[in-house]
Amino acid sequence: MNKNESAENLIYISGLEKTYRETGENLTVFSDLNMTVKRASKTLILGESGSGKSTLLNIIGALDTPSAGTVRVGDYDVSSLDENRAAEYRACVLGLVFQFHYLLKDFTALENVFLPLYMKGVSKKEAKERAVELLADVGLENRMYHLPSQLSGGERQRAAVARSLIADPELILADEPTGNLDPENARLVGGLLFSVVEKYRKTLVMVTHDMSLTDRADECFRIKEGRLVNEF
Secondary structure, eight states, X not given: OOHHHHHHEEEEEXXXXXXXXXXTEEEEEEEEEEEEEETTOEEEEEOOTTSSHHHHHHHHTTSSOXXXXXXXXXXXXXXXXXXXXXXXXXXXXXXXXXXXXXXXTTSOHHHHHHHHHHTTTOOHHHHHHHHHHHHHHTTOTTTTTSXXXXXXXXXXXXXXXXXXXXXXXXEEEEESTTTTSOHHHHHHHXXXXXXXXXXXTOEEEEXXXXXXXXXXXXXXXXXXXXXXXXXX
């Protein structure tokens, strides 16, 4: 990848393969998968359940390792990171949003959002100020002192979106972030996620079944029979 490509693209994937060995047989989820993702773009990855969407996202996030191929994100060769470098990469580059919110049940929404930044050494005052701003961005300015048990499912997921941005990551990886929500909240949370990544010029890669979000994406891929197809 030359300097111009590196400046334009945040993610570069070449010849990616993931194969599992189960009961003496090899199961290849996908092979020869190639893609680039531009900086500050919004990319959707679609596909049937079991097609490998989440596996691909986990490999980009250094939560899983490929069987073959290369994954580069910025200056990181994600496909060959050791445990320490992988932890550094996730802490410095990534914001993660999952299907389940993973909020700490004994902490308020505000505390859940500011804690990751505070634990990185930022002062509590500064971390709180940043968290308040992000919670306002997702419409929780009046709910920030509530515990997760006092929030609706949609509100909990909105807090998780705010938390993913707290450390100012360059890349947001979202794995079915609206999958557990009713249609109305799914539209709201999906729309808010796109809005905040646009506001802060983050790169978004989202795995989803929600076809209503394709209109807001810059790129849309589908994993089909182990191959990656560009939808538009």
